[in-house]
Amino acid sequence: MSNHEGILWTHVISLRREDAERLGYNKAEAWKELVRRNAFQIAEAHKIAPSEMQWYGAFHNTTHHPHIHLMVYSKDTKQGYLTNKGIEDMRSLFAKNIFRNEMYLAFTLETQMRDEVRAETKKRIDELLRDAETSSPASEEIQNLYVRLISQLSNYKGKKVYGYLPKNIKQAVNCIVAEFAKDERIAELYAEWNKANREKLSVYYDKENPNIPLEDNKEFRDIKNAVIRSAVLMMTAEQHGQSISANGSVSTLIVQLAKAIASSCHKRRAKLGSQMDSKLKSKIEQKKQAHGLKTDRSVPESNDEEQSFEMHM
Numbered sequence: 001m002s003n004h005e006g007i008l009w010t011h012v013i014s015l016r017r018e019d020a021e022r023l024g025y026n027k028a029e030a031w032k033e034l035v036r037r038n039a040f041q042i043a044e045a046h047k048i049a050p051s052e053m054q055w056y057g058a059f060h061n062t063t064h065h066p067h068i069h070l071m072v073y074s075k076d077t078k079q080g081y082l083t084n085k086g087i088e089d090m091r092s093l094f095a096k097n098i099f100r101n102e103m104y105l106a107f108t109l110e111t112q113m114r115d116e117v118r119a120e121t122k123k124r125i126d127e128l129l130r131d132a133e134t135s136s137p138a139s140e141e142i143q144n145l146y147v148r149l150i151s152q153l154s155n156y157k158g159k160k161v162y163g164y165l166p167k168n169i170k171q172a173v174n175c176i177v178a179e180f181a182k183d184e185r186i187a188e189l190y191a192e193w194n195k196a197n198r199e200k201l202s203v204y205y206d207k208e209n210p211n212i213p214l215e216d217n218k219e220f221r222d223i224k225n226a227v228i229r230s231a232v233l234m235m236t237a238e239q240h241g242q243s244i245s246a247n248g249s250v251s252t253l254i255v256q257l258a259k260a261i262a263s264s265c266h267k268r269r270a271k272l273g274s275q276m277d278s279k280l281k282s283k284i285e286q287k288k289q290a291h292g293l294k295t296d297r298s299v300p301e302s303n304d305e306e307q308s309f310e311m312h313m
Contacts, residue, residue, distance in 0.1 A: 011090065014066070039055070193268070
């Protein structure tokens with residue numbers, strides 16, 4: 001590797017000690033097999049042809065966080081490019097593979113409880129969605145923000161699409177979306193979305209992830225263009241001596257946004273599968289014992305060691 005003239009990517013894949021013991025990733029061979037089994041996807045994430053990829057790994061069996069250092073590079077120095085999406089794909093790839101057996105066991109043991117939780121959550125989301133379909137007047141703040149946005153758009157000659165707008169007009173649109181998020185119906189729906197999102201991210205990250213403000217959430221960026229279209233419609237009506245109230249537009253947008261959040265939340269819940277809260281995980285352990293299955297093994301005392309391995313494709 002010291003003579004390699006191209007880019008060398010170094011990754012650290014780490015587990016908590018209790019997870020490594022329970023899942024068998026307390027020895028180098030298990031990590032080696034994990035990387036070997038997913039070599040094609042690793043090459044794909046780095047945009048390297050599988051036949052050109054080489055990797056080396058070093059296993060560190062540290063007390064609290066057993067981990068490997070994974071080094072990846074291409075024999076062809078012109079190949080290789082790692083994007084943020086590639087990094088996320090790697091996280092997802094390793095998490096799904098490492099926890100696959102445990103997830104399957106949890107899924108098998110807790111099908112009924114999981115389905116009950118999912119059904120209850122779906123019922124709650126559907127109730128919130130029905131509430132959102134009830135028309136309500138736009139707040140004074142939203143009406144004032146629309147007046148400001150219409151004024152800005154009337155003086156802007158470019159393409160009236162969020163991605164093309166100058167910063168000050170984008171801020172006006174973001175403020176309107178932020179006000180939508182304060183609507184009680186949207187706030188409750190979006191709280192359910194953030195809950196599902198935190199549970200999903202807990203598979204990949206140790207530390208708790210904060211809620212994503214609605215105006216910063218790329219998944220719902222379409223609502224920003226919907227806000228712009230409604231403002232353009234009101235602006236055009238004014239130019240022709242007509243008047244369109246913000247109330248109708250806001251009610252329509254609230255329903256559209258509520259449906260988008262509810263749909264996304266249902267999809268995320270469906271994907272979570274075996275992602276349980278702490279109470280359900282406790283029940284899983286109890287049922288494991290009742291079925292004579294192995295539960296979490298105790299954490300051993302310090303047993304630091306290092307092993308190295310390599311693989312060429």
